Amino acid sequence: MPEQEPRSVVIIGAGPVGCALATLLRRQGLEVDVFERGAESAGTGSGHSFNLTLTSRGLDCLPASVKRRLYLQGSVLVKRIIHHRDGAISTQPYGATNAHHLLSIPRGVLQDILRDQSLRAGARIHYGLTCVDVDPGRPAALLRSTDGTTTWVAGDLLVACDGANSAVRGAIATDHPAELWVDRDTIPHGYAEITMDYGDADPTGMHLWPRDDHFLQSQPNRDQTFTTSLFKPLAGGARHRHFSELTSPEQVRAHCAAEFPDVFVRMAGVGKDLTTRGPGLLRIVNCGPYHHRRAILVGDAAHAVVPFFGQGINCSFEDVATLARLLEKFQFASSGDSGPVAETVAEEYSDARVAAGHALAELSLRNFEELSNHVNSRSFLARRALEARLHEQHPDLFTPLYQLVAFTNVPYDVAQRVHREASEVLDAACRGRDPRRDQDAIIEEFVRHHDRDLTPARRRAG
Ligand SMILES: Cc1cc2nc3c(=O)[nH]c(=O)nc-3n(C[C@H](O)[C@H](O)[C@H](O)COP(=O)(O)OP(=O)(O)OC[C@H]3O[C@@H](n4cnc5c(N)ncnc54)[C@H](O)[C@@H]3O)c2cc1C
CATH class of the missing domain: 3.30.70 (Alpha-Beta Plaits)
Structure with a gap:
């Protein structure tokens, strides 16, 4: 019997997400070609330089060797240091222990590490090629080189990692408007x-x-x-x-x-x-679903969020890990007829990620108020102190939102819902009480109500 050709994946975009995905897919024995519009020596993105904060949610999606390299280059941040208008300085820990920290790393450094890892894993990155159209059924991408010539490249699966202005997403939405909705702001x-x-x-x-x-x-x-x-x-x-x-x-x-x-x-x-x-x-892009036929949207191509929760790349690395897991589960690398398997994986990936992406967009927008305003407010700080104490005493009943979002892998939409429900009970327990003075009474009341009201809701959430 003739030996089967290895299954191949075409990735558009060699940003952090395209490179992270390429590494994981090479580990499954897939042929991976990444097409990037930028030059090999050029940085990617908008030209603005900024740091990205990674948290355990995103870091745990990457291979241990990549994580080790990131920790060697990044800075561990365990708290916010607030500089108030009157010159006073206060601090707020990010979580319950120093294990709850951000890893802050310049975007260019993260990009270099991820690109290097993908090349070491055997991915091929082709520079100076801009995707201008796609055929999601084949699946194939039309690439334009710097001299203006165009050529189609095809694979068994096409993955768009081409960022917030994704050309792949744009082409699918234009050709199949009934199959993919896109909201941009x-x-x-x-x-x-x-x-x-x-x-x-x-x-x-x-x-x-x-x-x-x-x-x-x-x-x-x-x-x-x-x-x-x-x-x-x-x-x-x-x-x-x-x-x-x-x-x-x-x-x-x-x-x-x-x-x-x-x-x-x-x-x-x-x-x-x-x-x-x-x-x-600062752009927001929401769309759904995150696939069409054998083309899949990953990272900012699927969900560009404002950076106020510092979770955009973390969410994107979760996309990457989810897709890699599904390809493995459905044995894409050894599939006889890759078409149906690719379509099943694409559908399951979308089902698993759309609600999370949409929830993160909402959470990120709302966190602007926290960074620009609430962290200054005494009532906000009292509420946070109460929540920290409640978590310390009853970690199974209440986890602060930031901790749920940044330091767990509870899907963003579930985290949002569970926290909203728990907050309603805490609001009720606070009524008529002072969160600074009456912490014990509030916590006692919360636990009573939680047992009575919230457990069924949590069961629903689970
Ligand atoms: C100011 C700011 C601060 C942020 N801070 C954080 C943070 O602290 N923590 C966090 O988790 N997230 C943060 N983010 C979000 C994070 O930057 C993004 O989630 C992340 O960069 C997404 O990576 P990506 O690879 O999907 O897209 P991109 O980084 O945009 O990469 C896309 C790649 O595709 C290439 N490309 C684009 N179009 C084409 C095409 N047609 N053909 C071929 N190639 C193409 C591009 O050149 C680029 O290399 C921040 C974002 C901003 C704007």
């Missing part, structure tokens, strides 16, 4: 990097300056530099986009001196930083 806030000389600051936390409708965020790097970003409402049309009120270096300097007086002297170039390049846009 840009929020009124943008972001920009600021160069800040902050090397002597505490490197174990994420520094945050919450200022109502805007905030500054600074994350330590391993080389004692900090990556600092301003998130602020935008003004101006597409061509002349700038931050509201900040059109000249003088206005920028006056704004930063008033809003961030404790670090203003460390931002010598801020006037230039914020006026020579337009701020980056």
Whole structure:
């Protein structure tokens, strides 16, 4: 009998998600070709540089060897360090123990590690090729090279890892509008990097300056530099986009001196930083389902979320692990007729991931208020302290939302629902009581109500 050709997967986009997927698929013996529109030497993405925070949710989806390399290059952050308007500084741990931490890593470093791992695993990355159309049934992608010539490449499965503006998603939605809906939005806030000389600051936390409708965020790097970003409402049309009120270096300097007086002297170039390049846009893309025939959407191609929960890439790595698991479960690598298997895997993948992606979009948008405003508020902090104590005493009954989202693998939609239901019971227990003074009474009441009201709801959620 002739030996069967190895099953092949075409991946569009060699960003962090495409490379992570390529590594896992090579481990199953699949032939993997990744097509990337950028040049080999170029960075990927928008051109803005920022750090990504990984949490155990995303990290645990990657092979141990990749995780080890990321920990060698990233910074472990165990708390938020809040710089209040009056100059006071307070801290908030991310979870119940230091095991609950963020791993902050420059996007370019993460990208290099993941690309290197995929190449070592035997994936082929082809640069300078832009996907301009797809045929999801075959499945195949039409690629345009830098000299303008086009060519179709086909495989047994096509995976779009081409980011928020996915050409694959766009082509499917255009050709099959009844099969794939897409919702796109840009929020009124943008972001920009600021160069800040902050090397002597505490490197174990994420520094945050919450200022109502805007905030500054600074994350330590391993080389004692900090990556600092301003998130602020935008003004101006597409061509002349700038931050509201900040059109000249003088206005920028006056704004930063008033809003961030404790670090203003460390931002010598801020006037230039914020006026020579337009701020980056923050996009939300929701769509469904995450597949059509033998084409699958993974990472930002399926769900671009605003970065206020720091979970976009974590969710994307969960997509990657889910897809790899399903390909293994259905023995795609050794399937006789790959077509039906690929379609089954695509459907199951979509069923497993769509609700999670949509829930993360909502959670991420809502967390803007927490970063820019609530972390300053005494009532918010009292509620968080109450929740931490409740979790400490009854970890099986209540887990703070941040912890559920960042440090477990409970699907985002389930985490959202379970937390909403538990919060309603906690709200009721707080009624007429002061969360600062009456913690014991509130917790006692919560447990009574939880046993009575919430257990059936949790059973439903499970
Ligand atoms: C300001 C900001 C901060 C963020 N912070 C965090 C954070 O702290 N934690 C977190 O988890 N997430 C964060 N995110 C989200 C995270 O950056 C994304 O989830 C992640 O980059 C998605 O990776 P991706 O590989 O799917 O897409 P991308 O990173 O966009 O990569 C897509 C790749 O596809 C290529 N490509 C695009 N179109 C084509 C085409 N037509 N043909 C061929 N190739 C193509 C691109 O060149 C690129 O290489 C943040 C996002 C932003 C904007």
